[in-house]
Structures are given as C-alpha cells and as structure tokens.
Amino acid sequence: xxxxxxxxxxxxxxxxxxxxxxxxxxxxxxxxxxxxxxxxxxxxxxxxxxxxxxxxxxxxxxxxxxxxxxxxxxxxxxxxxxxxxxxxxxxxxxxxxxxxxxxxxxxxxxxxxxxxxxxxxxxxxxxxxxxxxxxxxxxxxxxxxxxxxxxxxxxxxxxxxxxxxxxxxxxxxxxxxxxxxxxxxxxxxxxxxxxxxxxxxxxxxxxxxxxxxxxxxxxxxxxxxxxxxxxxxxxxxxxxxxxxxxxxxxxxxxxxxxxxxxxxxxxxxxxxxxxxxxxxxxxxxx
Amino acid sequence: xxxxxxxxxxxxxxxxxxxxxxxxxxxxxxxxxxxxxxxxxxxxxxxxxxxxxxxxxxxxxxxxxxxxxxxxxxxxxxxxxxxxxxxxxxxxxxxxxxxxxxxxxxxxxxxxxxxxxxxxxxxxxxxxxxxxxxxxxxxxxxxxxxxxxxxxxxxxxxxxxxxxxxxxxxxxxxxxxxxxxxxxxxxxxxxxxxxxxxxxxxxxxxxxxxxxxxxxxxxxxxxxxxxxxxxxxxxxxxxxxxxxxxxxxxxxxxxxxxxxxxxxxxxxxxxxxxxxxxxxxxxxxxxxxxxxxxxxxxxxxxxxxxxxxxxxxxxxxxxxxxxxxxxxxxxxxxxxxxxxxxxxxxxxxxxxxxxxxxxx
Amino acid sequence: xxxxxxxxxxxxxxxxxxxxxxxxxxxxxxxxxxxxxxxxxxxxxxxxxxxxxxxxxxxxxxxxxxxxxxxxxxxxxxxxxxxxxxxxxxxxxxxxxxxxxxxxxxxxxxxxxxxxxxxxxxxxxxxxxxxxxxxxxxxxxxxxxxxxxxxxxxxxxxxxxxxxxxxxxxxxxxxxxxxxxxxxxxxxxxxxxxxxxxxxxxxxxxxxxxxxxxxxxxxxxxxxxxxxxxxxxxxxxxxxxxxxxxxxxxxxxxxxxxxxxxxxxxxxxxx
Numbered sequence: 010x011x012x013x014x015x016x017x018x019x020x021x022x023x024x025x026x027x028x029x030x031x032x033x034x035x036x037x038x039x040x041x042x043x044x045x046x047x048x049x050x051x052x053x054x055x056x057x058x059x060x061x062x063x064x065x066x067x068x069x070x071x072x073x074x075x076x077x078x079x080x081x082x083x084x085x086x087x088x089x090x091x092x093x094x095x096x097x098x099x100x101x102x103x104x105x106x107x108x109x110x111x112x113x114x115x116x117x118x119x120x121x122x123x124x125x126x127x128x129x130x131x132x133x134x135x136x137x138x139x140x141x142x143x144x145x146x147x148x149x150x151x152x153x154x155x156x157x158x159x160x161x162x163x164x165x166x167x168x169x170x171x172x173x174x175x176x177x178x179x180x181x182x183x184x185x186x187x188x189x190x191x192x193x194x195x196x197x198x199x200x201x202x203x204x205x206x207x208x209x210x211x212x213x214x215x216x217x218x219x220x221x222x223x224x225x226x227x228x229x230x231x232x233x234x235x236x237x238x239x240x241x242x243x244x245x246x247x248x249x250x251x252x253x254x255x256x257x258x259x260x261x262x263x264x265x266x267x268x269x270x271x272x273x274x275x276x277x278x279x280x281x282x283x284x285x286x287x288x289x290x291x292x293x294x295x
Numbered sequence: 296x297x298x299x300x301x302x303x304x305x306x307x308x309x310x311x312x313x314x315x316x317x318x319x320x321x322x323x324x325x326x327x328x329x330x331x332x333x334x335x336x337x338x339x340x341x342x343x344x345x346x347x348x349x350x351x352x353x354x355x356x357x358x359x360x361x362x363x364x365x366x367x368x369x370x371x372x373x374x375x376x377x378x379x380x381x382x383x384x385x386x387x388x389x390x391x392x393x394x395x396x397x398x399x400x401x402x403x404x405x406x407x408x409x410x411x412x413x414x415x416x417x418x419x420x421x422x423x424x425x426x427x428x429x430x431x432x433x434x435x436x437x438x439x440x441x442x443x444x445x446x447x448x449x450x451x452x453x454x455x456x457x458x459x460x461x462x463x464x465x466x467x468x469x470x471x472x473x474x475x476x477x478x479x480x481x482x483x484x485x486x487x488x489x490x491x492x493x494x495x496x497x498x499x500x501x502x503x504x505x506x507x508x509x510x511x512x513x514x515x516x517x518x519x520x521x522x523x524x525x526x527x528x529x530x531x532x533x534x535x536x537x538x539x540x541x542x543x544x545x546x547x548x549x550x551x552x553x554x555x556x557x558x559x560x561x562x563x564x565x566x567x568x569x570x571x572x573x574x575x576x577x578x579x580x581x582x583x584x585x586x587x588x589x590x591x592x593x594x595x596x597x598x599x600x601x602x603x604x605x606x607x608x609x610x611x612x613x614x615x616x617x618x619x620x621x622x623x624x625x626x627x628x629x630x631x632x633x634x635x636x637x638x639x640x641x642x643x644x645x646x647x648x649x650x651x652x653x654x655x
Numbered sequence: 656x657x658x659x660x661x662x663x664x665x666x667x668x669x670x671x672x673x674x675x676x677x678x679x680x681x682x683x684x685x686x687x688x689x690x691x692x693x694x695x696x697x698x699x700x701x702x703x704x705x706x707x708x709x710x711x712x713x714x715x716x717x718x719x720x721x722x723x724x725x726x727x728x729x730x731x732x733x734x735x736x737x738x739x740x741x742x743x744x745x746x747x748x749x750x751x752x753x754x755x756x757x758x759x760x761x762x763x764x765x766x767x768x769x770x771x772x773x774x775x776x777x778x779x780x781x782x783x784x785x786x787x788x789x790x791x792x793x794x795x796x797x798x799x800x801x802x803x804x805x806x807x808x809x810x811x812x813x814x815x816x817x818x819x820x821x822x823x824x825x826x827x828x829x830x831x832x833x834x835x836x837x838x839x840x841x842x843x844x845x846x847x848x849x850x851x852x853x854x855x856x857x858x859x860x861x862x863x864x865x866x867x868x869x870x871x872x873x874x875x876x877x878x879x880x881x882x883x884x885x886x887x888x889x890x891x892x893x894x895x896x897x898x899x900x901x902x903x904x905x906x907x908x909x910x911x912x913x914x915x916x917x918x919x920x921x922x923x924x925x926x
Contacts, residue, residue: 020752023743037775121859271770380822397827
C-alpha cells in the first residue's frame with residue numbers, strides 16, 4: 010500500500026464520522042435556520058430565506074441575551090484568570106502533599122455542571138443556605154439571586170467550577186517555562202514581584218492567551234447554572250444566549266428562529282477563533 | 296548472491312534535488328560506506344534502499360530482483376538506526392525476536408532463536424530487561440541482534456555509532472566489522488565520520504550535494520582524491536590545499552613564499568595538495584616560515600606553521616620534534632612524490648601523487 | 656528573607672482558602688443528603704441523627720438506572736472516539752492528513768455551541784422514531800468528544816519517534832501492524848487520559864440529554880435536574896443524587912491529573 014493510501018485509510022473513519030456527527034447536522038441546522046420550521050408543524054416547512062436572521066438581528070431580547078452573556082463571560086473569566094494564576098503559582102512551589110492537593114483542587118471541574126448549579130442554589134438559598142446564614146451572623150443581608158446580583162452570583166459559580174481548569178492550563182504553562190531566564194533574573198538581582206511581572210508573565214503569555222480563549226468560548230455556552238437556579242430571572246437578568254435559544258426552540262417550539270440565533274452565535278465564535286489563530290500565527294513568526 | 300545495484304537513481308522533494316544520478320554496485324558480501332557532510336544525500340540513499348523513501352526515478356535491485364517499488368518488509372533488508380529504535384515496551388528478548396514474529400514464526404521458536412543471538416552478542420544476562428535499563432553500547436548490540444536474527448540479504452546502518460562516546464565507538468566499530476565478515480552479508484553503511492569510513496569499508500563512496508563524487512577503496516580515495524573536496528574531506532588533519540604557481544620543482548604562493556616540491560607532472564597556476572604527514576619542517580634561522588603552534592598527541596605532533604600569512608599544517612613524529620617550538624623559524628619541503636595538483640578553478644585533479652609513487 | 660516568609664504564608668493561606676472553598680460545598684451536600692427536612696433548616700447542624708430516607712428515596716427513583724444509561728452513553732462514545740480518533744490522530748500527526756483544515760476542524764468542533772447542533776439531532780431523531788432514546792444522545796456526544804480525544808492524541812503521537820515504526824516496517828510488518836504493535840503502545844498513557852477526560856465530558860452533559868432524551872431514557876444529569884421542580888425540592892434526595900453523579904468522576908480525576916497536564920500542554924497549549 011502506498012503512503013497516500015495508508016494516510017487516507019487511517020484518517021477516513023475520522024473524517025466520515027466527523028462529517029456524520031458534525032458536518033451534516035451543521036448543514037441541516039443551516040437549512041432549519043432558513044425555514045419557518047416549528048416543532049409542532051406538519052408538512053414541509055416553508056423556506057423563508059434570511060427572514061429568521063433579520064428578525065433575530067432586530068430582536069432586542071436576543072441582543073439583551075448577548076449583552077448578559079458578555080457580562081457574564083467577562084466577570085467569570087476575569088476572576089478565573091486572576092485567582093487561577095495565583096493558585097497556579099502557589100501550587101508550583103508546593104512541596105508536600107503535592108499530588109493530593111492538586112487532585113483536590115482540580116476536582117470541581119469534573120462535577121456535572123447541573124449538580125454544581127443545584128448545590129449552589131441551596132448553599133446560597135435565603136432560608137436554608139449555609140452562606141447566607143454565615144453572613145447574617147455578621148449582620149450582612151445579601152440576596153444572592155436577587156435583582157442586580159443574580160448574574161454576578163452565577164459568575165461566581167462558574168469561577169468555583171472552572172478556576173481549576175485555568176489552574177491546570179497555567180500550571181502546564183509554568184512548568185514548561187525554561188528555568189534559565191528566571192535564574193538569570195535572580196542572579197541579576199531582581200526580586201519576586203519584579204521577576205513575575207517582567208519575566209514569568211511575558212513567557213507565559215501564549216499560554217495565557219490560549220487559556221483565556223478556551224475559557225471564554227466555554228463560558229459563552231453557560232446553560233446549566235441558569236437552568237438550575239434562576240431560569241433566566243429575575244426578569245430577564247440572567248437570560249444567557251444558550252438559555253434564550255433553548256427557550257425559543259424548546260419552550261416556544263420555534264426551531265427555525267432558534268437555529269438562526271445559534272448560527273449567529275456560531276459566526277461570532279468562529280470569528281473570534283480565526284482572529285485569535287491569525288494573531289497567534291503572526292506572533293509565532295515574529 | 297546478494298548484489299545491490301543503484302541504477303540512475305534520483306530523488307527530489309518538490310523541486311529540490313536531494314540525490315542525483317546515483318550509479319553504484321555493491322558486490323556480494325562487501326562493506327560499502329557512504330560518507331560525506333550533512334545534507335549530501337547519503338542517508339536518503341540508504342533509506343531508498345530500505346524502502347523508507349520513494350525513488351523519484353531510476354531502479355534499485357537486490358540480487359537481481361527489482362525492489363524499487365516494494366515495501367520495506369518485502370525487500371529482505373535489515374536496518375540499524377542511529378538511535379537504535381528499540382521498542383521501549385518490549386524486553387530485550389522480545390525486541391530481538393520481533394522480526395521473526397513478522398515472518399509468522401511460532402512464538403516459542405522465535406524466542407529461542409532470540410536467546411541464541413543474544414548469547415552470541417554477550418547480551419544473555421539482559422534478556423528480560425527493558426531497553427531503557429541498558430547502556431548505549433548494550434542497546435546498540437540489541438539493535439544489531441535484531442538485525443542479524445533474520446539473516447537478511449542486505450544490512451543497512453544509518454550512523455549507528457554517532458551516539459556512543461569516542462572510546463566505545465572504536466571498540467564497537469571493530470565488533471561490527473567482525474560480525475559482518477563472519478556472516479558475509481552485503482552491507483551499506485552511512486557515516487559523516489571519514490575515519491570510520493576509512494577503517495570499515497571495502498569500498499568508500501564520498502558524496503556531496505546528492506552526487507557520488509568518488510568511489511573506490513579507502514587507499515585509492517586517500518591516495519588519489521579526485522578533487523579538492525575529497526582531498527580535504529578524507530584524512531586527518533586535513534590536507535593542505537594552497538593555490539599558487541608551480542615552476543619546475545618550486546611552488547610559489549602569491550605571498551612570495553616558496554616551497555620545494557620535487558617533480559610534479561604539471562606546471563603553471565595550480566592548487567597544490569600536500570598532506571600534513573608529507574610536509575616536512577626543518578629548523579633554519581633565516582627562513583621566512585614560523586611555527587605558530589605545536590600540539591602534542593603522544594607519538595606525533597601537529598605543527599601549525601605561518602608561511603608568510605598562509606597557514607600550513609605538518610605532522611611530525613614526536614622523536615623528531617627537537618628544536619621545533621612556537622616561534623621557531625623553519626623551512627618546509629614536501630616528501631618526493633607525495634604532492635597532488637588540482638585545477639584551481641574546478642578543483643579537479645590534474646596530477647596525483649600516485650603517478651610518481653607508482654611510476655617510481 | 657522576611658519577604659520570602661510573608662510570601663510563603665500568603666501562598667499557604669491561599670491554598671488553604673482554595674481547599675476550603677472546594678471542600679465546603681461538597682461536605683455540605685454530603686451532610687444534607689442524610690438530614691431530614693427539619694434538620695436542613697439549620698445548615699450548620701452537625702450533631703444530628705442521620706436519616707437514610709433521602710438515599711432510599713433516590714435509589715428507588717431510578718437514579719441508578721439513569722446512571723447506568725449515562726455510563727452506556729459515555730462508554731460507547733469514548734470507545735468509538737478512541738478507536739477512530741487514534742487512527743485519525745496518527746495520520747494527522749505523521750502525515751499531516753487533511754492538512755490545517757482538519758486540525759482547525761477538530762478545534763472548532765470542541766467549541767461549537769451545542770445550541771447549533773441540537774435541533775438537527777432532534778428533528779432527525781423524530782424522523783427516525785428515535786426520540787427519547789440513547790441513540791441520538793450518543794451521536795450528539797460524539798460531536799464534541801471525538802474532536803477532543805483526537806486533539807489530545809495528536810500531541811501524544813507527535814512525541815513518538817518516527818524511527819520506531821520505520822524499524823518495524825523494515826523488520827517485516829505492514830504500516831498498520833507497525834501502528835498497532837509499536838506506536839500505539841507508546842501512547843497508551845495518553846490514550847487513557849484522553850479516554851477518561853472524554854468520559855467525563857459525556858457523563859456531565861446536560862444540554863443534549865435534556866433535549867434529546869428528556870423522559871424515560873434520561874441520563875443522569877437530566878435525572879438530577881428532575882429533582883429540581885418548582886413544586887418544591889426534596890433536598891435530601893437531591894443531595895444524594897448529586898453525590899452519586901459526582902463521586903465516581905472525581906475519583907477518576909485523581910488518577911489522571913498528571914497526564915491531563917501533559918496532554919493539555921501537548922495539545923491545547925501548542926497551536
């Protein structure tokens with residue numbers, strides 16, 4: 010067998026399966042997005058061209074959901090970055106019970122998100138939650154899921170679950186930084202904070218970018234926390250994009266519109282990825 | 296009969312030619328070494344014989360069988376890689392027996408034969424260990440054991456000694472040669488080390504930029520290099536190559552420095568080649584060549600000489616070193632008949648030293 | 656020197672704080688699972704007579720069946736992904752099969768919002784009368800597990816020296832045999848980590864499960880969500896259900912955390 014045949018033979022199942030479970034559904038989703046398909050309708054759906062897209066772009070609820078999600082992502086990933094970096098640095102220099110500490114601190118990211126959402130729903134609940142009890146004991150009355158605070162609370166839940174992921178990536182990055190520049194800096198007389206700012210962080214930059222990118226793309230898909238706690242409320246304060254699409258498609262059965270919304274989100278995601286790829290390629294070449 | 300033939304073999308990657316018009320015949324049971332600097336195409340040529348690289352044009356035959364389009368496993372060749380390529384997850388015994396498993400040999404048989412081969416290579420006590428528990432030299436012997444167990448038509452070696460330290464390299468070199476002689480298998484060996492090539496080969500192929508520049512026995516290549524590249528590549532320390540004017544028996548450099556070279560069958564502007572062993576320094580207080588450096592290597596010494604701003608190298612026996620130290624003024628003369636003349640523009644040989652030596 | 660002391664104190668304090676924030680909710684839930692509704696009113700009640708009502712409730716509610724279904728889906732998804740993905744990742748790592756487009760595709764598929772693919776899967780499931788079965792769920796899970804596993808493995812395959820499979824070919828094996836007998840064993844640790852990671856991703860999915868199999872074929876996260884109705888939640892039972900979902904995966908994570916760092920730095924960090 011020639012090299013070419015072997016290469017193609019080995020990758021063929023992957024490509025075939027990929028087309029089957031991603032490519033084809035993607036195409037079908039696009040088709041849905043240009044029809045007026047409703048889950049309750051019978052007969053062939055009517056092609057409505059770009060109608061769904063136009064409607065979505067003009068739908069203020071959609072853009073509100075977009076804004077809500079953006080705020081959520083910004084809050085969550087921002088906090089995860091800072092806290093994650095601190096923990097990664099702390100873990101890197103740890104001496105005793107190393108594996109155990111790491112396993113324990115990484116555990117939250119493996120828990121099913123709906124469970125995490127439900128745990129916090131009750132942990133932060135007014136009446137029976139432990140945290141509000143603690144706060145009330147020191148005189149603070151804070152309604153975690155109340156107006157103006159719910160989105161922030163959800164961000165905190167995301168931080169609890171996904172900071173470990175950030176820690177994982179940053180640890181991997183820190184451990185792959187060459188020792189020599191750091192040692193040279195110390196020999197040159199630089200001290201802790203300065204070394205961090207001027208040597209470690211710049212060397213860590215590529216990993217940081219990847220970590221932020223992956224986390225942002227993942228945080229955009231937030232659904233379980235909303236589903237477990239606020240269901241979009243109070244009002245539409247926590248109506249994130251994925252939840253909004255879910256409502257449109259499953260609660261209101263409008264699959265056509267829902268698909269068009271999903272595609273617009275997809276386009277945004279792909280743009281971000283492509284731009285990020287280009288920047289990183291350029292950075293690698295320079 | 297396992298004669299190997301390369302006929303008009305070319306290899307190019309996209310538009311870059313890596314091997315051009317290689318025509319080579321390896322007689323049965325011979326030990327041929329492909330030698331040259333990095334990028335000269337020697338490894339690619341070896342890999343084409345193995346079947347690991349495709350041939351762009353030309354044919355390769357083994358024992359009169361055209362193997363050009365065949366997969367490696369159908370060519371009946373065995374290969375030892377530079378990093379030995381031992382299977383990390385298998386024991387030494389299983390590593391050596393591995394090729395037999397490919398030939399569908401029953402497991403018990405294969406392991407028994409592996410034990411015998413390991414015994415002959417002094418590896419009997421390592422049979423159950425994994426490769427990473429062995430030293431470099433031992434790993435190398437396992438690789439050799441894996442190659443010989445199949446009794447193939449051709450042995451291929453891709454710089455197998457490069458990863459060993461200098462002393463081990465010399466010892467293993469001798470072992471390799473003895474094994475090949477004992478088994479009588481045709482062997483193609485690649486190295487960048489000209490000393491290895493000289494000591495191991497029946498025939499040497501000096502390669503450069505994808506071409507075989509000179510093919511011959513080590514003596515032939517050493518004594519009659521076909522151009523300045525081969526002349527400089529083979530032999531250590533490097534041959535002195537100087538451009539100048541040859542008139543009668545005197546060779547004059549552009550700087551005016553003159554050298555007596557005896558009868559050379561050429562005249563006019565030439566590039567002269569004299570091996571350091573053939574350049575003899577004599578102490579003379581009024582001479583215009585000065586000793587720059589003396590490096591003692593035990594029985595011999597390398598003397599670097601400044602001859603009016605041209606640097607020349609001589610090799611002198613330690614016993615004859617008296618009076619020669621840094622700063623000493625000396626005259627230089629060439630041993631009669633040991634001088635090569637090359638065309639200054641093309642580098643091709645005009646007259647070789649062998650002419651004088653064999654004529655005389 | 657004083658500087659490094661305070662630094663160490665900060666470091667240790669931070670890790671303790673992190674550790675407590677991680678353990679606190681888990682411990683609280685574990686306690687909640689054995690409390691009666693009245694006892695739950697006091698979240699810090701530590702000395703009480705535990706009740707197994709919650710657990711009994713949960714175990715008879717079909718949660719274990721849901722867990723079984725989750726296991727079937729996850730194992731099938733991971734099984735297929737590992738076999739197909741390892742072959743493909745090998746071709747991509749060694750021969751650049753599919754070019755940059757394939758590598759990009761693997762990355763893009765991991766970050767695809769599930770909202771995009773779920774509706775086609777739903778309508779196709781209805782059309783084939785497979786709605787509310789595990790089949791569409793498996794397909795849906797493949798859409799993100801397969802790319803992740805492949806992406807992971809590409810890095811591991813790139814680390815295997817080419818000379819190993821070339822040696823196997825010269826020794827008399829076909830290319831596929833060389834792949835199977837010599838190259839694969841070198842990536843087994845990476846494959847294990849990728850498999851466990853993929854299993855976790857599938858085990859934890861709610862979105863696809865909720866939409867494609869909401870009823871009798873519910874997978875575990877969906878079943879847990881089922882405890883969360885606005886009629887009022889049996890927190891004790893729900894806590895027990897959560898623990899059932901959480902514990903196996905967390906235990907598995909203990910084993911792969913080191914390989915995970917390797918795999919992620921090999922695949923994701925290196926673009």
